Structure formats: C-alpha cells, structure tokens
Amino acid sequence: MHTNIFYCVLLIGFKQVFSIEFPDDLYDKHALECMEKLNVDKAFVNKILDEDFHISKISPKLNEFMECATISKNILNEAGKINRDILYNDVLNVLLPLMNKTKDKVEIANKVTDECIDVIHQHTENRLMHLHNCLVDTVNKY
Secondary structure, eight states: OOOOHHHHHHHHHHHHHHOOOOOGGGSOHHHHHHHHHHTOOHHHHHTSBOTTSOBOOOOHHHHHHHHHHHHHTTSBOTTSOBOHHHHHHHIIIIIHHHTTOOSSHHHHHHHHHHHHTTHHHHOSSSHHHHHHHHHHHHHHHO
C-alpha cells in the first residue's frame, strides 16, 4: 500500500472528525520506524491536524518525525529533493481516494503533484508542513 506520513496523518484526522476507526496498518513501516526512533506515539501524531486537515503548528519533534518518515520512504532525499514518482503515486492511490476524488484521478494526481512539488523548496522552515497543506488545498480545488 502506498502510504506516507502525510496520508497517515490525514487518516487520523478523518478518524477524529468522523469517528472512523482506521487499522494500525495505515501507519507504514517507515512511519513506525521513525516513531520508535524518535519516541513519538500515535497520540502525538493525532494532534497535528486542524479541522481543515491542515498542519497549522509544527514543533521541532514533529518536523524531525516528518523528515525521518519521508526520507525513509524516499519521498524526500537527503538533499531535500522530492521524488516526483513516489509523490504522484501516493497522491493517486492514497490521497485522492481519501478525499473521495473518484473522477479524473490520473489528471488530478498530475496537477496536484505538479502544483505542489516545488513548494518544499520555497520554504526552509516547516517545509513538510507546507507540502502537506499544499497537497490538501490543491486536491480540494478539483
């Protein structure tokens, strides 16, 4: 299953708002390894989204966790560059279904990926928060 921390976080947010119980396997191995390494638990991750599914406040610990999970999954390399193919696949196979986007998924996934891929390079601080929020906002446009 193509997951990464952005979509795992979205699922947790949906669970909070809609009281849907999601299985633990939505935390991919990369996220779980980083959680263990950084001593972060699911309760910590549960608290990061606001009502619009944005990450509105980021702590150094959350930033470190998100960096670890995205680098571990090769979404983000050590130089800070995003792997477009992995991001696209996650948008197509995880984010769009989560946000109930069923029509024109390939086209929308391409647009979302293209619109957000460079966001991470425009911000030095909280760059993964900006990427996550861009993905959510851009999907909502379509």
